Amino acid sequence: MQRKQTANLHIQKTNRTNIYQLLRQNGGITKQEIIHQLQLSLPTVTQNIKSLISEGLIMEDGFVGHTGGRRAKTYSIVRNARTAVGLDITRNHITAVAVDLTGGVIAQHRERYKFERSDSYYKHLGVIIKNLVEKASLAEKQILGVGIGLPALVTEDNQTIFYGEILKFTGATCKEFSKYIQYTTALCNDANAAGFAEFWIRRTPGSAFYLMLSNNIGGAVVINNQIFGGSHFHSGEIGHLTLYPQGKPCYCGQKGCVDAYLAATVLSSLCDGNLADFFQLLEQRNQKAVKLWDSYLDSLALTVNNLQAVFDSKVILGGYVGEYMEKYIDDLKRRAVKLNSFEKDADYLDVCRYKTHSIAAGAALNFIVQFIDSI
Ligand SMILES: [Zn+2]
Numbered sequence: 084m085q086r087k088q089t090a091n092l093h094i095q096k097t098n099r100t101n102i103y104q105l106l107r108q109n110g111g112i113t114k115q116e117i118i119h120q121l122q123l124s125l126p127t128v129t130q131n132i133k134s135l136i137s138e139g140l141i142m143e144d145g146f147v148g149h150t151g152g153r154r155a156k157t158y159s160i161v162r163n164a165r166t167a168v169g170l171d172i173t174r175n176h177i178t179a180v181a182v183d184l185t186g187g188v189i190a191q192h193r194e195r196y197k198f199e200r201s202d203s204y205y206k207h208l209g210v211i212i213k214n215l216v217e218k219a220s221l222a223e224k225q226i227l228g229v230g231i232g233l234p235a236l237v238t239e240d241n242q243t244i245f246y247g248e249i250l251k252f253t254g255a256t257c258k259e260f261s262k263y264i265q266y267t268t269a270l271c272n273d274a275n276a277a278g279f280a281e282f283w284i285r286r287t288p289g290s291a292f293y294l295m296l297s298n299n300i301g302g303a304v305v306i307n308n309q310i311f312g313g314s315h316f317h318s319g320e321i322g323h324l325t326l327y328p329q330g331k332p333c334y335c336g337q338k339g340c341v342d343a344y345l346a347a348t349v350l351s352s353l354c355d356g357n358l359a360d361f362f363q364l365l366e367q368r369n370q371k372a373v374k375l376w377d378s379y380l381d382s383l384a385l386t387v388n389n390l391q392a393v394f395d396s397k398v399i400l401g402g403y404v405g406e407y408m409e410k411y412i413d414d415l416k417r418r419a420v421k422l423n424s425f426e427k428d429a430d431y432l433d434v435c436r437y438k439t440h441s442i443a444a445g446a447a448l449n450f451i452v453q454f455i456d457s458i
Pocket residue numbers: 322323333334335336337340341342
């Protein structure tokens with residue numbers, strides 16, 4: 084008897100979750116469509132819709148059908164019933180976003196502000212979040228939490244940085260960062276956050292590799308819809324894979340690493356560190372820029388081809404350079420195909436969608452996904 088009751092409760096919870104998920108993916112649908120798509124009974128659907136409405140998670144949002152005939156109500160989720168805030172902290176910038184339950188960015192802020200491990204910096208983070216919450220007109224109870232994306236390796240419980248040499252903050256804790264933040268807070272690795280955001284927004288279940296082409300190279304492995312951390316939470320760190328034996332020296336002390344060839348600084352160094360200026364020069368067919376871009380694309384083709392060989396999944400290009408890749412993706416695909424004896428095209432390659440917000444959005448999405456799973 085006890086076992087049967089438990090099983091029934093489980094089915095009820097699954098029905099509720101499935102109805103919510105269906106509405107999250109396809110807004111504006113009727114009860115009949117829910118019944119049809121999920122193969123549920125009318126009383127089950129009616130009861131779940133009623134309870135989801137009373138909790139403020141879904142709403143009636145219109146009618147379908149002809150006037151005169153019977154018109155059916157349609158339902159959608161309340162996108163901002165809950166929201167989460169994400170921060171992206173780099174050496175010189177802070178990006179903050181608020182995202183809703185669909186992963187949509189509802190407010191954003193970006194400013195140049197130099198990182199330092201100090202009380203005044205943490206106070207400033209508190210101010211940024213307070214302003215963002217006001218800008219998005221969010222009530223405290225709508226906010227699930229604040230995710231902080233960092234160029235660092237973070238422990239599994241999201242509380243401590245165990246390797247943070249880029250910003251020299253190894254050992255820093257979530258408690259330290261959130262001293263002036265009134266919400267639940269979690270730290271996360273920047274590439275994993277961005278990779279998860281790019282994967283999640285595509286709504287194609289499965290696996291992917293996210294290649295972050297920023298001032299340092301990062302990567303994230305998604306397997307079966309989840310970030311695969313590896314045994315020591317640094318899987319996907321492909322920046323120090325050897326691309327050319329005995330090649331250019333890398334800051335890590337080795338030679339020929341991916342990072343030495345694909346870091347955004349390889350391009351921006353032509354323009355005093357300004358990547359936008361580099362792509363402008365490229366547009367103007369400046370000879371130096373064209374030559375540099377040509378060799379960059381060759382190295383990138385080699386790298387993505389290696390990734391495809393290992394992962395046999397989508398490879399998403401993000402980071403600072405990823406923001407500009409849309410225009411050059413066909414050229415890259417042509418180069419990648421030439422290196423591969425098994426693939427006829429390079430359709431596994433994809434370009435990031437969140438652009439500058441991917442890390443912050445991904446840091447926030449951790450809370451969104453946890454909440455959706457709990458419905
Ligand atoms: Zn290296």
